[in-house]
Amino acid sequence: MRNRKILTRILVGVVALLVLIPLLLSVINWNFAKPWISERVSEATGRAFAIHGDLVLSWRKPAQTEVGWRRLLPWPHLRAHDLELGNPLWATTGPTMAKVPQVDFVLNPLALLQKKVSVSGLILTEPDLVLELGKEGQNNWTFKKKDASQAPSPWQLDLRDLSLNEGTVRLVDPVRKADVTTRIDTLDDGSIVWKISGKLDKDTVSGDGKAGALLSLQERDTRYPVEAQLKVGNSTLVARGTLTNPRHISALDVQLKITGASMAHLFPFSGIVLPDTPRFSTEGRVVGSLARDNFHLRYEKFTGKVGNSDIGGTLEYLRKEPRPLLRGEVVSNHLSLKDLGALVGSDSAEEKKKRGDKTRQPPDKVLPVAQFRSERWDKIDAQVRFTGKKIIREESIPIDDLVTTVRLDNGALSLAPLNFGVAGGRFNAELDIDGKREPARARMQVTARGIQLNRLFPKAESMRASLGQIHVNAALSASGNSLAALAASANGEIKGFITEGTISKFILEAMGLNLGSLVVTQIFGDRQVRLNCLAGDFSVKDGLMQARTFVVDTEDAIIGVEGQINLARETLGLTILPESKGLRVISLRSPLHVRGTFKQPDVGVDKGIVAMKAGAATLLGTLATPLAALLALINPGPDQKSPCAQLLAMAKEKPVAPPAEATRTKQKKGVQ
Known part of the structure; x- marks a missing residue:
């Protein structure tokens, strides 16, 4: 009995303490x-x-x-x-x-x-x-770090x-010149809403969003609904989906739609380097994790449009050291060649204005002066394969199967390989630009084989029966921060052949080659002439293209070209020397001077010089050695006869000078 009373008093005391302590x-x-x-x-x-x-x-x-x-x-x-x-x-x-x-x-x-x-x-x-x-x-x-010698709490x-x-x-x-304010509130049902406003560089930022009620920050497997809209300048992002584990966002799964005037405008707030483009819109699924130690996002099976081109694919963003990585594959089934102009700044002033580009192309210049954004290239690494299955352009040039891998590695941009089919032939190139150097350093290798003339310019209906082919080799290096600057400092060589074909004023006009049309009209008039071979070899030094060899062999005449093309000033300084074959008559036997600029070329006749004093045989003799080097570009089969090979055979023949009297007579007639 006594023990029971003691136990009861103890229990009462404990309860009293439990009550009194909180009250106290x-x-x-x-x-x-x-x-x-x-x-x-x-x-x-x-x-x-x-x-x-x-x-x-x-x-x-x-x-x-x-x-x-x-x-x-x-x-x-x-x-x-x-x-x-x-x-x-x-x-x-x-x-x-x-x-x-x-x-x-x-x-x-x-x-x-x-x-x-x-x-x-x-x-x-x-x-x-x-x-x-x-x-x-x-x-x-980030607050004060603990002393490493101290034991963890x-x-x-x-x-x-x-x-x-x-x-x-x-x-x-x-x-980043960012000043953005987010206002957050929790509604009665526990859901969270927010509104965003502010500035990012010169762009206005606005947006809003909503997320489901956070029942518990400890529930790692519960999916919380989320929707958001963000507008930065003229770019808009709309997302709707779910997130898991809101403390670390270990799983993100949203449908994301992105629209804007140019993909390059996404860089300031995403850190992802993308090229200048026409207006675009993409939509796809974004899955990944925003956890600090496992940050990765995957834009899956997105589709959309860039200008008039369709686009689709999958891109993955990985946070890595020393730079994040963007990798994936992008495919366009119908790629408009016009839409690629924004990449190098060759699009129109109106298109530039639409995407907010204030670069103004000088009215007297053809080569784009728009600067590369190379200061962004070292912010991210990239390895993206791009495929353009069919290339569309107004002139309907048959280009297809464009394939390239775009790489960014510590500020160095490369497109290697850059391959596509064109008019029954193949174009292969490798381009490297080191954006870490100032100005940027570039190297380019180009090979073109078997491009069919009659398929290259289908509007020139007279060429449909032509079997001519184009073969080109080029190797160039340059420095500069725009295409115009690269061209102005270019060094290297450009060599090319055209085998067989047909030319006339109307054909060249159908090709859009107005300068060529002027030259052909001066030499042959309006009639159609069969082209046996065209061979060109240019050396390029400090933006100056020097014609080491340039000869055109037609059924009526052999035409030599001398002079240079200044890529820095965009000026022409060529002299065209026509020589009739035998008794065949051409419209002009005096030299032509091609002057002026790329924008406004000028073709004029030099009436003060007698046409081709040495004759066609002498012209061919001087071209024998360089032509032999150019022939390595083409490799006809054992049963094929190349007109260019025939031209070389003629060039190897020993030149024969006409009698002195006949030469003097010809000179006098030429002066008159």
Whole structure:
């Protein structure tokens, strides 16, 4: 009996303590603890921290997940007013990083016995947070690192859920010239909504979004619905889908639609280097993870349009060191050649204006002066295979099966190989541009084989029976930050052959070769002439193309070309020397001068010089050695006879000079 009374008194005492302790703690003025709390937080963060308002303790029922006697134990509910956390000294946004007028949270007291701070019901009311990046890559949300010699803290923070009421988060990045503010609020049903506004460089930023209620930050497998819209300048992103594990976003699965005036405009906010393009629109599925130690995104099976071209494929973004990597494959079934003009700045002024490009092409220049964006190339590595199955252009030139792999590696851009079929032949090239150097350094190798003349210019109906082929070799190196600058500094060689074919004024006009039309009209008039062979060999030094060999063999005449083409000034300085074969008559036997610019060429007759004093045989003799080198470009079969080979055979024949009297007579007639 005595023992029972003692046990009863003990139980009553314990219950009394359990009741009195919370009551006692509730009536205590907890403001006395503010200096101690502020000091501990300051030590942990390395920043000034203060609680300017009251610190209040009350009691709440435990979470519904608790069972047994644990459900009888009340949990402390803490409320603090007017909290302030300071900025690092380098910050330019002011001395304060965060202000929170009111913070509420509930603490699990039993978890403290396991050295775990378990917080639930964390509510931040009207928080005002400023996130700032410094010019040297630092940020204000990374706090003081612990001394490596100190043992790790045995205490763990367990944040169960979070609610933001009318919160504001401002992001400032002086490097990207970004100042963006996001306003976040939690609705009555627990869902989160936000609105974004601000500036990114010179572009206006706006957007909004909504996410499902975060029932618990600990639920790693629950999919939360999310939808968002972001507009930066003239680019718009619309996403709708789900995310998993909101603390780390370990799984993202959204349908993403992107539209804009140019893909290059996505770089400022995505960090992904893309080329200048006409207006575009793409849509596809984005899956991946935004976790810090496993950040990767995959844009799966996207489709869309770029200008008048269709586009589709899969791209993957991986966060790696020292640079992120973009890899994948892009395919266009119908690629408009006009849409590729924006890549090199050769599109029209109207198209440039549409995509916000303020580059103005000089009215007297043909080669694009638009600058490469090489300063972006070292921000990301890339390996993307591009295929254009059918190339469309207004003149209907048959180009197909364009295949290239675009690579970016530490600022160096390469397209290798760059292959496509054209008019029954093949065009193969390799292009490398080192954007790390100033100005950029470029190298290019080009080979073209078996391009059929009659298929190359189908509008020239007179050429349909032609069997002529084009063969070209070129090797060039240059430095510059635009196509015009590269051409102006180019060094190397360009060699080419055209075997057989038909030419006339009307055919060349159908090709769009107006300069050639002027020359042919001067020499042959309006009639159609059979082309046996055309051979050209140019040396290129500092942007100056020098004609080492340029000869045209037709059924009526042999035509030699001398002079140079200045790629820097875009000027022509060529002299065309026609010589009739035998008794055949051509319209002009005096030299032609091709002058002027690429934009406005000028063809004139030199009436003061007698036509081709030495005759066709002498002209061929001087060309024998360079022509022999050019013949390596073509390799006819054993049963094929090449007109170019016949031209070389004629060139190897020993020249025969006409009688002196006859020569003098010819000269006198030519002067008259």
